[in-house]
Amino acid sequence: MTANTISSLELCAGGGGQALGLEQAGFGHEGLAEIEQKYCDTLSLNRPGWKVFAKDLREFIEHDAAAFKGIELLTGGLPCPPFSIAGKQFGHRDERNLFPAALDLVDITRPQAVMIENVRGILGAVFEDYRQQLKNRFEKLGYRVKWHLLNASDFGVPQLRPRVIIAALRQDISYHFTWPVGTGRNPPTVGESLYDFIKQRGWRRARAWRAGANKIAPTIVGGSLKHGGPDLGPTRAKLAWASLGVNGKSIADNPPARDFVGMPRLTVPMVARLQGFPDDWKFSGRKTVAYRQVGNAFPPQVARAVAEQIHHCLSVRRSFRGEEFAE
DSSP: OOTTSEEEEEESOTTSHHHHHHHHTTEEEEEEEOSOHHHHHHHHHHOTTSOEEOSOHHHHHHHTGGGGTTOSEEEEEOOOTTTOTTSOOOGGGSTTOOHHHHHHHHHHHOOSEEEEEEOGGGGSGGGHHHHHHHHHHHHHTTEEEEEEEEEGGGGTOSBOOEEEEEEEEETTTGGGOOOOOOOSSOOOOHHHHHHHHHTTTOOTTHHHHHHHOOSOBOOOOOOOSSSOOSSSOSHHHHHHHHTTTOOTTSOBSSOOOTTOOSOOOOBHHHHHHHTTOOTTOOOOSSHHHHHHHHHTOOOHHHHHHHHHHHHHHHHHHHHHTTOOOOO
16 A cells, blocks of 8 residues: 555455445555455455455454554445344344444544445434434544435446445544535446346347336345345345346346347346446355345445545545645
8 A cells, every 4th residue: 555545444345345436536445354254255356455354343353453543444334234124123232233343443443534334224213312322422432423325326326226324534524524416417227237248148139128127226135144045135126127127036147048038137247237346346156145245235336436525534634734645
């Protein structure tokens, strides 16, 4: 990492969507923590130079966190099931809730900024008290906290994917932060996005399929480690996919053959493109594991847009301190 690169530490890094977006925004990853070994393999496969910790977050805090004291940005996509409207919404009572651990890490490392991604459900009335608890702790640590709902389609991702971003910045830089507003352009449709994939094996109906798949995708669902396999979500999601001419009951190994009849299934690379990953980003593991990495990812374009705003704040701080930095 060069001297003028702004440093970051990422938690629950998954298959790398947020990490990739931060890299594009000008951050240099000093460390990425992720409990799933196959996900760690994906990160190392695509970026051999990244320092990846294949550890539970609590274990990482106990053994490794102190080395990252003074990191400029702490970021992560914390587990969504505790707050998802598709689940039981146990929130802070869910064993998968890692907000307390993340705040412990904030206390240890004292970054200048924190960026956390989660599902829209966390903004629900049922979690109002818990959000206030989180806000209180952030403020006690010296941060101003902002919550915002962003939709991936506003940033060019061909998918309806609302996500909540929590941005917590030190008091002296928080006033420089504003939320990104999107591209102002409509994203491509599913047909436009995937036509080159769909026609790879010469499928006769590829052009007609493209014309019918004339909307953006519904939210891609990755499933949890305990539930969900390589399919495109629950019944409602499958119906939405069917309206676009896609069989959402499973994930295919290959695009449709020349004489295929019916609704095609998507492959992992197709879903990855709809999630905003570049085509050269490779996923470790067999189909189910690879698809889960894609489906649970934070689209890089959205991560980049928010990270660029935080990058600006941190760059301003550096300039006030007389340090060299790169926009």
